[in-house]
Amino acid sequence: MSAQSKQVVVVGAGPAGLTAAYELSKHDVTTTVLERDPTTVGGISRTVEHKGFRFDIGGHRFFTKIPEVNRIWHEILDTEFLTRPRLSRIYYDRKFFHYPLKPLDALLKVGPIQTAHVLGSYLWAKAFPSREEVNFEQWVSNRFGRKLYSMFFKTYTEKVWGMPCTELGADWAAQRIQNLSLGSAVKNALFPKRGDRSITTLIDQFEYPRLGPGQMWEKCRDIVEARGHRVEMGQSVHAIHHRDGRITGLTMVGTEGELEHLPATDVISSMPISEMARRMDPAPPAHVLQAADKLRYRDFLTVSLVLDAEELFPDNWIYVHSPDVQLGRIQNFKNWSPYMVPDASKTCLGLEYFVFEGQGLWARPDDALIELGAREIETLRLASARDVRDGAVVRMQKAYPVYDGEFQKAVATLRAYVDSIDGLQQIGRNGQHRYNNQDHSMLTAILAVRNVLGERHDIWDVNVSEEYHETMERQVPRRVERTPAAAR
């Protein structure tokens, strides 16, 4: 069958789905994209607009080592890309610490008494390390001492993952924090090694669309539509049909419940892999559905505040390690791009809360969340609650696929099922239950399109480890299989 006689349905208009449609449109393959959201493309990489103020779901830096991805970004946005300086710091105990942590800066800021405490607890950990190194807390404390662990690791990590550090696996800490110890960190601060310049540059600056990441994906949608392909908003997957091990079509369902059948030779899907399994017609075997039920997610809430203040702080974002507030991170969108704020006398902050859907803060009314946000920035002394003029709340389901003790086996089962159906490909972040950034999500889409065109690529082989993804919340811990007695 020639590529042009194929009919492809793409599920999701996030970075992965729109990249697939964009690449297919270059080859004249008939493509329909379905997007569940009634109005907004971009998925987690969207930009939300509230009375002219624009904000992301977390700030989205554009950085990649994948040339094809870079080429697509620049083809789409051309001169609309800005190169922005990066400043991010940790807020702890009413002080700002450079991030990534610089040990000398940190020790000078905490003062002589805390420094003595840090060094004492470090020496103690060296002399009497915890023999058992099963969980995150034990691993970090053994290398840095309990004091530094409690200052710069515990609170934020627990906010992000919603579980105690004693339940997060030591293997995750070992993988991400690698061979760093306090001694080597101090040595590196005093005698910095000449590193990979390209990585340093990526950490010090990044590319960003003038109007936020949503601009990229809105423009991408426009290009796909201008090339004659459909992007159907407000449409979810009702059923993915297959027969004799081959995709035959897909039924989509609109916001009013109306159904439409689309014949298809291929389905390229960025919907969560767990949801895909539940939508297959005929249904998969019971063990596949059981695997789908095992996958878990962490959800995300942004409280965006508009303040009557020209400049509050110079950072793009601040990690909030203080345990006295619930928010985990604050974005200052003006510092991402001045074009995100329509009135230069105002500032728009994005307060980030890591939550579980339906529980706690997720279920609170928007007004109460805006009030909470205003109170918390005042508690942190970053701004006065009186200066808050307006606010908006965005809830993002399934922002983080959770890597727990069961996910690997469950994903392997689901993947084997996907591989057994000709014409079905799962791409992107939740599509593969992988902690992909935009670039890796896009690469899975690029390879999926090449497969439709007759090449053979293993889209599960896309490498997700990038050494310059240095931020804690971008690394996904694994829950420990057994909880040590002390932590129970």
Ligand SMILES: Cc1cc2nc3c(=O)[nH]c(=O)nc-3n(C[C@H](O)[C@H](O)[C@H](O)COP(=O)(O)OP(=O)(O)OC[C@H]3O[C@@H](n4cnc5c(N)ncnc54)[C@H](O)[C@@H]3O)c2cc1C
């Ligand atoms: C807080 C945070 C910060 C981040 N920062 C960065 C960053 O700085 N740089 C970076 O590159 N990446 C960043 N990322 C990662 C980035 O957001 C994702 O990699 C990217 O959005 C994944 O693209 P995707 O298309 O796979 O999935 P998504 O963005 O999740 O898009 C999937 C789309 O599919 C739609 N959909 C789902 N189910 C259905 C269905 N049944 N029917 C129809 N439509 C459906 C959804 O509505 C959504 O629009 C960050 C993520 C988070 C959570």
